[in-house]
Amino acid sequence: MARLGAEEIEERLSRLDGWSRQGETLVRERKGENFLGSLEFVNRLAPVAEDMNHHPDLAISWDTVTVTITTHSEGGLTEKDFTLAERIDAL
Template sequence: MSKLTAEDIEKRLLSLPEWDYYDDAIHAEFEFENFKDCFSAMSRIAFECEALNHHPDWSNVYNVLNISLTTHSAHGVTEKDFKLAKAIEAIVVPEDED
């Protein structure tokens, strides 16, 4: 999978307003009501990661989840990262906010 240009990444981020591009990765931070809700989202995201065979760099503290996506083998952001970002958005953004 080939690395996307900065211009391509910025265009694609227009449809993912929660995400930013820096340090050769796309990043997002999500805040939940509590730790249980955050951990539940992380569990659901983990299943998507396995299905896509693509895994984020992520961390959480209490109710906040920080995610960074990059394709290490391409040394930057690829289509694979955007596919996972969209799957993550579908999990963490409540349906009534769509």
Template sequence: MGWEERDGALVKSFTFEDFATAFAFLTRIAFHAEKVDHHPEFTSVWNRVDFRLTSHDAGGVTDRDHDLAAVIDALAAQ
């Protein structure tokens, strides 16, 4: 899967061919996050998107974070 657990969160970076592709990827993630009411922390710089997934109310990584990581991976593969 490629996710690393660091400082109470799952982290991973994705690199795309350009800004538009990275932004479109983030848009797909946003729609899913709204639907499941679990929102990732992310930064986006040109063609790279970095994620940090944690469940703040639980104080760390939960099944919801692992589930969201799997969806993010699937959407990145599209």
């Protein structure tokens, strides 16, 4: 899977709600009501990542899950990263 160019990244990013680009990653913070809500979100996200064989980095705090996506093997953002972000948004 090939890395996306800057223009394509910006165009795809404009279609996502709440995501930002940080270097060669997509990042989104998802606020919940409490720690259990954060864990429930991660438990819904995990099967999506497994199904795609594309696993985000996750940081869990009391009421927030920070999701960071990149394609390590390509050293940057690919179509697969945006597809995963879209699927996470659908949760």
